[in-house]
Amino acid sequence: MNWKEKALDILEDSLYPVAVELNELDWKSGLSCKTERLAQHLCAFSNLKGGGILVFGVNDDATFSSMTKEACDDIIKKLGNIAKNNLSSSISVEHWTTDYKGHALLFIHISEQMDKPIHLRGKEIWDSYTRSAGQTVKMSRSQIKSLIADSQGLSFEQRIAKENVSTDELLSLLDYNKYFEMSGKEIPKDKQIIARRLEEFGLCIQTEEGWHITNMGAILFAKNIAEFEGLKSHSVIVRKYAGSNNRDLLSEQIGGLGYVVGFEGLVDYIMKLTSVEEIGVVRKMIPAYPQIAIREFVANALIHQDFAVEGMQVVVEIFDNRISITNPGAPLHDVNRLLDLPPQSRNEHLAQAMFLLGICERRGSGIDRAVEAIESMLLPAAKITKGENHTRVFLFMQKELSEMTKQEKIEACYQHACLVYEDNRAINNQSVRERFGIDKNQSSVASRIIADTLESKKIKLSDENITSKKYSTYIPYYA
DSSP states (O other): OOHHHHHHHHHHHHHSSSOOOBTTEEEESSOOSOHHHHHHHHHHHHHSTTOEEEEETBOTTSOBOOOOHHHHHHHHHHHHHHHHHSBSSOOOEEEEEEEETTEEEEEEEEOOOSSOOOBBTTSOTTSBEEEETTEEEEOOHHHHHHHHHHHTTOOGGGSEEEEEEOHHHHHHHBOHHHHHHHHTOOOOSSHHHHHHHHHHTTSEEEETTEEEEEHHHHHHHBSOGGGSTTTGGGOOEEEEESSSSSSSEEEEEEOOSOHHHHHHHHHHHHHHHHOEEEOSSSOEEEOSSOHHHHHHHHHHHHHSOOTTOTTOOOEEEEOSSEEEEEEESOOSSOGGGTTTSOOOOSOHHHHHHHHHTTSSOSSSHHHHHHHHHHHHTTOOOOEEEEOSSEEEEEEEOOOOGGGSOHHHHHHHHHHHHHHHHHTTOOBOHHHHHHHHTOOGGGHHHHHHHHHHHHHTTSEEESOTTOOOGGGOOEEETTO
16 A cells, blocks of 8 residues: 555544544644744654654644645645755655545655654754654653664663673573463473573573573563663552542552563452452352453553653552553554554564463454453443553443443444454344343334444444345444
8 A cells, every 4th residue: 555545544544433633644724834843743753653644634623624736835845845954864755635525635745764763953862753642742751762772673672671690690580480381381490591491582682791681571570670770660550449539549559570470460459459249148259340351451551551651650540430541652543443453562572472471462352352241241331542642441330221321322332333343244223232231122222322323423334225224234434
C-alpha cells in the first residue's frame, strides 16, 4: 500500500464512527501563521514510527472546508521551506490533492527519519517533538534518550540494567529457577551453563569482566527490581479504595518482582481483592470479574507500556464498581479497533519473550477472549481510553440492563459485533438478547439497542438488500 492509499484509510479511521485525531494524522483547516508550530508538527512526524500526514481541509470539529488551488500552492511552498530550513536536518515532504466525498483536500506526507531525533534548528536536541494521543507534544529527556538508542539499533530491552556482575551475582539477582520453570526445561547443574542459557534468551550478555544484565532480564526476572536503579520506577502498583472514588485508600501494594516472576501472584492478588464473599453452608469467594480479562489487560499494560515516559507506572486501581488499569504510553492502535487489528507492540522483544513464556498472546486473540469472558458474565463492556501519555482500561461490575447508560449498551453491542465478526458471523436480535441476558419476549429491547448502535455508526447492515428487520443482521462499521 502506498502512502496515498494509507492516508485515505487513516482519514476514514479518524472520521468514523467517532471523529478523533490520530497520532499518524493531523487535521488542518488551513495554514497557520505560526512557523515554529508548523516546524514542531514536521518534527513530530519525522520522529514518529511510520511517519505521518497533515491533511488540510478538515476542521477541528471534523467538518470539511474545501481547499483552493491557490491555498494548496501556498501551503506546499511554505511547508517545503520549513522542512528544508527550520529543522535540525533537512527533510523532504510529499503532497497530494484529491477529492474526498466532494471536498478538495491536501495531504502532506512526512516520512519517518532514520537519524532521530529530529529537533528544531538553532535549538538543543531537547527541543524535539513527537505525536501522542493525536497531539504534537514535546518529548521528555527520557523519550529522547530512548529514541537515540533506538536509532542506533538498541531497543529498550537490549540496553544494560546492571554492568559487569559475577556469575554468582547474576544468579542471585535474577530468578533463574522461574525462567527454567516457565521454559519447561531442566535446570543445569553448572552455573556457567545456567548463565549461558539466560544469555541465549536475551537476559544477560557475557563480557570479559563478567555479565551485563539487560533491561529485559531485569524487568522480567528480577528478584527485586529496586536492585536496578534505572528500572525501580517500573514496578506495578495495586491500590484498593473504599467506594467509587480515590479519596479513601484501603491498601496499596508496590510490586518488587520482575514481571514474569510476579505475574501469577499479581493476577491472583487482584482476583482476591475483587471477589465477593458468598456466605452459605460453606463460605466461598465469587469472582466479580473474569480472570482471563484481568490477566489479558494486565499483561497488555505491562507489555505495551512506554518505558520512556517518566513519573508514571503501571497502576491497577480497584473501586467498588470498577477496576482501572493504567499504563504509560498512548495506544498504538485506534482504541475502537483493538479486536480486529493485528497486535502491535512498542516493545517487540518483551512481547515475544512473554509470548514464549506463556504470559500473553501474539495472535491478537487475547483481547477477543477477554471480551468473550466479559460477555459470558453479562458485564458491561470494557472501556479503553487514551491520554496524551497513557492508556487506561476500565472493567465494570455487573449491572442490571436498566442501570446501564445508553452509551454503555452501544459499546457492549459494538464489541459483541466485533467478537462475532471475528468468527465470520453477524449479530442479530437473538444474539444481542443473549449478550445482555434479555428474555426472548423482550425482543424490542434488543431492537432498541441495535438501533442506537446503528445510529452511532458503530455497526452497519451486513446486507443492505434485506429490508425486513426480522431477518436483518449486522457487522462492525469497519467490516
